[in-house]
Amino acid sequence: xxxxxxxxxxxxxxxxxxxxxxxxxxxxxxxxxxxxxxxxxxxxxxxxxxxxxxxxxxxxxxxxxxxxxxxxxxxxxxxxxxxxxxxxxxxxxxxxxxxxxxxxxxxxxxxxxxxxxxxxxxxxxxxxxxxxxxxxxxxxxxxxxxxxxxxxxxxxxxxxxxxxxxxxxxxxxxxxxxxxxxxxxxxxxxxxxxxxxxxxxxxxxxxxxxxxxxxxxxxxx
Amino acid sequence: xxxxxxxxxxxxxxxxxxxxxxxxxxxxxxxxxxxxxxxxxxxxxxxxxxxxxxxxxxxxxxxxxxxxxxxxxxxxxxxxxxxxxxxxxxxxxxxxxxxxxxxxxxxxxxxxxxxxxxxxxxxxxxxxxxxxxxxxxxxxxxxxxxxxxxxxxxxxxxxxxxxxxxxxxxxxxxxxxxxxxxxxxxxxxxx
Numbered sequence: 110x111x112x113x114x115x116x117x118x119x120x121x122x123x124x125x126x127x128x129x130x131x132x133x134x135x136x137x138x139x140x141x142x143x144x145x146x147x148x149x150x151x152x153x154x155x156x157x158x159x160x161x162x163x164x165x166x167x168x169x170x171x172x173x174x175x176x177x178x179x180x181x182x183x184x185x186x187x188x189x190x191x192x193x194x195x196x197x198x199x200x201x202x203x204x205x206x207x208x209x210x211x212x213x214x215x216x217x218x219x220x221x222x223x224x225x226x227x228x229x230x231x232x233x234x235x236x237x238x239x240x241x242x243x244x245x246x247x248x249x250x251x252x253x254x255x256x257x258x259x260x261x262x263x264x265x266x267x268x269x270x271x272x273x274x275x276x277x278x279x280x281x282x283x284x285x286x287x288x289x290x291x292x293x294x295x296x297x298x299x300x301x302x303x304x305x306x307x308x309x310x311x312x313x314x315x316x317x318x319x320x321x322x323x324x325x326x327x328x329x330x
Numbered sequence: 331x332x333x334x335x336x337x338x339x340x341x342x343x344x345x346x347x348x349x350x351x352x353x354x355x356x357x358x359x360x361x362x363x364x365x366x367x368x369x370x371x372x373x374x375x376x377x378x379x380x381x382x383x384x385x386x387x388x389x390x391x392x393x394x395x396x397x398x399x400x401x402x403x404x405x406x407x408x409x410x411x412x413x414x415x416x417x418x419x420x421x422x423x424x425x426x427x428x429x430x431x432x433x434x435x436x437x438x439x440x441x442x443x444x445x446x447x448x449x450x451x452x453x454x455x456x457x458x459x460x461x462x463x464x465x466x467x468x469x470x471x472x473x474x475x476x477x478x479x480x481x482x483x484x485x486x487x488x489x490x491x492x493x494x495x496x497x498x499x500x501x502x503x504x505x506x507x508x509x510x511x512x513x514x515x516x517x518x519x520x521x
């Protein structure tokens with residue numbers, strides 16, 4: 110990957126980049142991991158190539174994310190590296206200014222159908238969801254706990270939820286319980302934190318908080 | 331450890347494109363997942379190990395690959411002005427972005443400013459900013475790394491700010507109630 114610009118800065122500048130470029134960045138990141146691990150030939154990396162649910166996600170976008178970004182990157186990576194697995198991902202947030210419930214569900218459903226391999230990692234939030242109830246309670250912007258369950262656990266979806274503070278850990282624990290009682294319980298990749306940014310949890314704090322809440326939940330322990 | 335698959339996560343998020351990097355025990359049997367989900371993990375493990383006879387290139391060879399790729403990357407040509415974006419070069423959850431403006435700095439030194447309008451979010455478990463603000467970053471050229479100039483909130487705003495225009499010296503923004511504000515890029519303050 111170029112050292113001149115890294116993907117976050119490139120994206121934040123408002124520069125348009127193509128799906129092919131995103132796939133190429135991902136491929137080189139994966140190859141860089143493989144090469145730079147040197148004598149370490151046993152560690153593995155899951156590289157989840159994600160977008161977020163802002164704007165107006167559509168089913169066509171979900172299909173093209175799988176067909177034009179993740180699947181090509183997967184094919185290249187598996188042919189040219191070892192030790193790296195490729196997943197799709199989406200930062201799905203329950204925000205009134207981001208994509209709606211129906212738009213996000215459409216994107217996820219289409220991605221899941223189109224992807225040839227791997228998982229779809231949801232590294233988003235559960236804003237406004239209940240912290241003490243799993244009875245499919247209402248969250249923000251028309252979402253229910255079952256909708257969050259769908260985008261984070263149905264089909265090939267997997268949760269890596271934002272756990273920046275205590276309330277979010279409790280929200281995801283209740284969604285796990287909602288799944289347990291009405292469908293199937295979640296199995297988390299782990300918590301996503303901001304490494305302590307702005308007074309939020311460090312990685313260790315996010316991990317231990319989610320672990321403790323799940324341990325105390327009974328069904329999701 | 332069945333509930334949480336071990337993850338050492340580093341995350342770089344921006345503008346609808348993110349790379350989530352997790353190192354974990356891929357393919358390890360997980361008693362809490364369905365056979366269908368386990369098959370996804372198993373298939374991925376097989377793909378990741380396919381062609382295990384591949385020889386890992388040396389660090390030196392890898393560096394040469396990187397240099398060739400970097401030299402082939404085209405220069406970025408940006409247009410100044412307001413653009414649509416909903417994430418900035420900072421972790422989401424503490425500041426919501428409505429849109430942004432970019433353009434040459436009024437300092438005239440060739441640097442560019444990237445200004446993200448929105449508002450600080452005080453409770454990430456909810457989705458609403460409580461007051462408006464701007465976050466400003468500077469880059470020596472549009473191709474260089476961003477340097478954080480600062481966050482400039484205005485307690486007079488109701489909800490998130492949205493940029494409506496800018497001439498390179500003054501930016502105009504509105505809050506959720508339609509109240510207009512003007513921000514001076516030279517002095518970094520509302521005027």
